Amino acid sequence: MPNKISAALLGMCLFTVTFAVNLQAPLYDAYAAQNDMGAAAVTIAFAAYVAGLMPTLLFLGGLSNRIGRKPPIALALALGATATGILVIWPSWATLIIARAILGVGTGLATTAGTAYMTEILGGNRTKSSALAVTSVTSLGFGGGALATGISLGIQGPTLFPASFALLLAVAPCLALAIILLPKTHRDTNAPLLRMPLFPKGTGIFGISLALAWSVTGMTIAVVPLQLxxxxxxxxxxxxxxxxxxxxxxxxxIAKRLKNNAALTVGLCLVPIGFVILLIGMRFDLLAAVLAGTCFTSAASYGFTYLAALAEISSRAPDDRARATAGLFIYAYAGFSVPVIVSGVLADILGLLPAMMLFAATMVAATLVVLTRLKRPALARCANFDQDRQMSR
Incomplete structure (x- = not known):
């Protein structure tokens, strides 16, 4: 199979795995109302996804090095269909927690194996192109599932079995079978089955930045719909x-054309701007401001910061990209989940808007600290350059 076709098929698999993740997001309020749950319960159900994902990243991030890239991705597709099927048969807040945890396991398996696999298919000298391919299809998947359910609900009316669920249940098993057509890659049968993630030296700032950016996305996906x-x-x-x-x-x-540090800086600047605009829209019932703020935060989270971080990690760990990707996503999903849970608890105590305002203040302060840390090496290099010029004179 030609490399471009193989990359396209792999992209479809990764899209479908991530499509399943937020498929049920527009129904959070319905699940909560059905079981008379508050904001904290909804955010805990949302974050159950990370409870499944984190152990997978921690212990199975290098699994595909041992068993090959295809089995983890096929299993992830099967888990996505299983989680969706559970919600169809037993729709409730409790089963939402179970389904989200299963989806977390699937995402952990697919993203670590898929990132390494895409680089192997396209060639090790095309690290940034491979990262762009993975971030593109997964971004479309994470957002497309929620949109598909939103459209289905708009056409069908209130239901706990929207057409988007049926689409996922039909497509995922077919792709899980089709993945056998993808080319074989080298696997190390002597590699340990359980391996901890890898954190390449000098990439911590990228992981922390991605955690900050994805914390805003987590709030947008889990908490904003409740206020809407x-x-x-x-x-x-x-x-x-x-x-x-x-x-x-x-x-x-656009982010691909920038150096990774420059793209990261742009993303960090957009994060607080976007969320403050979104918060103003929520406070004064301005839908246009909510949508505009969401676009700004998205550009930061899944545009500049996501691509810069993934490309940097891949380039610094050419011999173990799967484990390095697992390490990056540990940062990302810690940011994605912890602020959401804390905000959900505070929302039941203070109210949704005050909780979101408190999060915004904390996030702005943390972003300023990270930006200062990111710029410090650049300032040091400039100072050293000026000093060298003076000495040469």
């Missing part, structure tokens, strides 16, 4: 979640 529903704007939640990720996809070609 309270303002009788619940029908817009699918579009908001889609924009929270899709706009970043549109920015990735």
């Amino acid at each position: 529903a309270r303002n009788d704007l619940g029908s817009w939640s699918g579009l908001v979640i889609f924009l929270a990720i899709f706009t970043g996809f549109l920015c990735q070609p």
Whole structure:
């Protein structure tokens, strides 16, 4: 099979795995109402995804080095279909937690194996192109699932079995079988089955930046729809979640042209700007501001920061990209989940908007600290350059 076709098929598999992740997001409010749950319970169900994902990243990030790239991706597709099927048969807040945990395991398997596999298919000298391919399809998947469910609900009306669920259940098993057509890659049968993630030297700032950016995305996906529903704007939640990720996809070609440090800086600047605009929209019921703020945060999270971090990690760990990717996603998903859970608990105590304002203040302060740390080496290099010029005179 030609490399371009193989890359396209792998991209479809990664898209479908991530498509399943936020497929049920527009129904969070319905699941909560069905079981009379508050904001904290909804955010805990949302973050159960990370409870499944984190152990997978911690212990199975290098699994594909031992058993090959294809089995983990096929298993991830099967897990996505299983989780969706559980919600179809037993729709409730409790099964949402179970389904989200299963989806976390699938995402952990697919993203670590898929990133390494894409680089092997396209060639080790095309690290940034491979990273762009992976970030593009996964960004579309994460956002597309929520949008598909939002559209399905708009056409079908209120239901706990939208057409988007049926689509996933039909496509995922077919792709899990089709993956056998992809080319074989080298595997190390002597590699340990359980291996801890890898954190390449000098990449910590990229991981922390991605955690900050994805914390805003987590808030947008989990908490903002609850506030929209309270303002009788619940029908817009699918579009908001889609924009929270899709706009970043549109920015990735621009980010690819920048050096990784420059792209990271742009992303960090956009994170607080976007969330403050979104918060203003939530406070004054300005839907246009909510959508605009969501686009800004998406550009930061899934555009500049995501691509820069993944490309940097891949280039610094050419011999063990799967474990290095696992290490990066540990940062990312810690940011994605912890602030959401804390905000959910605070929302039940203080109210949704005060909790979001507190998060915004903390996030702005943390972003300023990271930006200062990121710029310090550049300033040091400039100072050394000026000193060398003076000495040469």
